[in-house]
Amino acid sequence: MATLEIKDLHVQVQTEDGPKEILKGVNLTIRDGETHAIMGPNGSGKSTLAYSIAGHPKYEVTSGSVTLDGADVLAMTVDERARAGLFLAMQYPVEVPGVSVSNFLRTAKTAIDGEAPKLRTWVKDVNTAMDRVKMDTAFATRNVNEGFSGGEKKRHEIVQLELLDPKVAVLDETDSGLDIDALKIVSEGVNRFKENGDKGVLLITHYTRILRYITPDFVHVFVDGRMVEEGGPELAEELEANGYDRFVSAAV
Numbered sequence: 637m638a639t640l641e642i643k644d645l646h647v648q649v650q651t652e653d654g655p656k657e658i659l660k661g662v663n664l665t666i667r668d669g670e671t672h673a674i675m676g677p678n679g680s681g682k683s684t685l686a687y688s689i690a691g692h693p694k695y696e697v698t699s700g701s702v703t704l705d706g707a708d709v710l711a712m713t714v715d716e717r718a719r720a721g722l723f724l725a726m727q728y729p730v731e732v733p734g735v736s737v738s739n740f741l742r743t744a745k746t747a748i749d750g751e752a753p754k755l756r757t758w759v760k761d762v763n764t765a766m767d768r769v770k771m772d773t774a775f776a777t778r779n780v781n782e783g784f785s786g787g788e789k790k791r792h793e794i795v796q797l798e799l800l801d802p803k804v805a806v807l808d809e810t811d812s813g814l815d816i817d818a819l820k821i822v823s824e825g826v827n828r829f830k831e832n833g834d835k836g837v838l839l840i841t842h843y844t845r846i847l848r849y850i851t852p853d854f855v856h857v858f859v860d861g862r863m864v865e866e867g868g869p870e871l872a873e874e875l876e877a878n879g880y881d882r883f884v885s886a887a888v
């Protein structure tokens with residue numbers, strides 16, 4: 637069971653001209669089994685929300701709260717957030733030179749579980765997870781994301797999701813740059829994660845395409861640092877047809 641609750645979250649970043657507020661009072665509750673999609677114009681603060689939940693030091697929370705099953709997420713270090721069950725698939729997964737995929741996954745799993753996974757089952761689990769997203773197992777010996785294509789990076793995120801098995805997954809534009817087959821493969825990975833009905837998913841996306849494979853329970857429109865509308869999957873179709881105009885003009 638997992639409930640992620642975000643209340644009146646305000647976040648700023650430091651710029652050359654001083655602090656700039658990006659999140660201006662975000663409210664969102666994700667209960668177990670729920671998938672929430674966030675859609676919004678470029679620069680509205682969607683990735684900032686994802687990074688703030690994950691604890692990126694660049695984003696300074698000035699007020700509001702984030703709790704996971706009642707525990708204060710904002711008081712936790714990045715590691716503690718991961719151990720508590722939060723997972724972030726980044727819009728731009730970073731390269732980690734000198735660290736192989738296999739070492740990275742094992743280290744992450746060990747850190748999250750508090751003990752090293754049993755070697756024999758672990759190798760099998762990694763191979764199965766890679767196989768499911770049609771990633772050649774040769775990737776296990778390559779350095780994390782180094783020279784990976786955009787789509788390979790996103791598949792690798794899904795491998796991590798499957799192996800680390802968090803309570804709540806925040807997926808920031810996991811669909812961007814995916815070809816048609818890869819989009820299906822990645823969506824199937826997310827749906828497998830959701831399968832038992834006890835996981836929360838926050839899906840940040842620009843396109844309704846992925847929402848045809850991963851059905852959201854709620855769609856939120858995000859404009860200028862806050863949620864301005866909430867609806868069901870039909871809201872995504874409306875956005876696709878009409879764009880953000882009516883929300884943007886209402887927000888200014």
Ligand SMILES: Nc1ncnc2c1ncn2[C@@H]1O[C@H](COP(=O)(O)OP(=O)(O)OP(=O)(O)O)[C@@H](O)[C@H]1O
Nearest residue numbers: 649650651656658677678679680681682683684685
């Ligand atoms: N260090 C910084 N200095 C100035 N502005 C910043 C800084 N970091 C973030 N921003 C601004 O914060 C805003 C929100 O950025 P964010 O990446 O969260 O938007 P987004 O909704 O995810 O956009 P996209 O859909 O294009 O990915 C942008 O206008 C961005 O330029």
